Amino acid sequence: xxxxxxxxxxTNDTPTTTTxxxxxxxxxxxxxxxxxxxxxxxxxxxxxxxxxxxxxxxPAATDNTKHGELLIRDISSNHSLFKPCYFSMPDNIxxxxxxxxAITGSFNLHITEG
Numbered sequence: 001x002x003x004x005x006x007x008x009x010x011t012n013d014t015p016t017t018t019t020x021x022x023x024x025x026x027x028x029x030x031x032x033x034x035x036x037x038x039x040x041x042x043x044x045x046x047x048x049x050x051x052x053x054x055x056x057x058x059p060a061a062t063d064n065t066k067h068g069e070l071l072i073r074d075i076s077s078n079h080s081l082f083k084p085c086y087f088s089m090p091d092n093i094x095x096x097x098x099x100x101x102a103i104t105g106s107f108n109l110h111i112t113e114g
Contacts, residue, residue, distance in 0.1 A: 001022055003074075004100075005070045006008075007022050007090060014028070014114040015113065016037055016112070016114075017110060017111065017112040017113075018031075018110070018111050019085065019108050019110050020108065020109050020113075021051065021102060021106060021107070021108055022053060022100045022102050022106060022108075022109055023064060023101075023102055023106035024066075024102040024104050024105060025064065025100040025107070026057035026064055026098065026101070027056065027059075027062075027063070027064050027065075027099045027100060028060055028100055028101070029060045029097060029098070030042065030055070030061070030098040030099055030100050030109065030111045031036045031097065031098040031111055031113055032034075032097055033095060033096045033097045034095055034113065035095050035110050036095075037094075037114075038093060038114050039093060039111050039113070039114045040093075040094070040111065040112070041111070041112045042055050042071060042097060042100070042104060042109055042110070042111050042112075043071075043099075043109070043110050043112075044071060044073045044107065044108075044109060044110070045080055045107070045110070048050070048107050049073065050066065050073070051072075051073050051100070051102065051104075051105065051107055052071065052072050052073075052103040052104075052105070053070075053071045053100050053101065053102045053103065053107075053109065054066050054067055054068035054069065054070060054071070054100060054101055054103070054110060055068050055069045055070075055071055055095050055098065055099075055104065055109075056068035056069075056099045056101070057069075057096060057098060058096065058099065059096075059097040059099060060097070060100075061101035062099075063101065064101060065099055065101075066103060068100075071100075071109070098111070107110045
């Protein structure tokens with residue numbers, strides 16, 4: 001099937017999900033550039049506690065700077081704060097390379113692209 005949104009055309013509108021291990025030392029590519037991208041969702045495992053990562057709208061090879069859209073998973077005092085990053089902009093979806101870097105440690109991010 002063909003999906004169309006705001007001028008972008010995706011010939012396969014079945015979403016694909018990948019899992020990428022990121023760390024706090026070196027930025028990691030989450031998705032290669034895709035001019036036919038319609039939407040992106042980045043999330044953490046529900047079992048992760050007290051972790052943070054920056055999702056960046058530029059190539060991992062550019063630098064290892066910790067900035068971008070903050071993705072947080074924090075559990076304390078039986079309270080869960082989960083802020084997912086959604087890159088489903090209605091007018092100007094980002095089609096370039098997406099990268100990420102953890103604040104500390106290493107853990108998996110799940111990336112779904114449609």
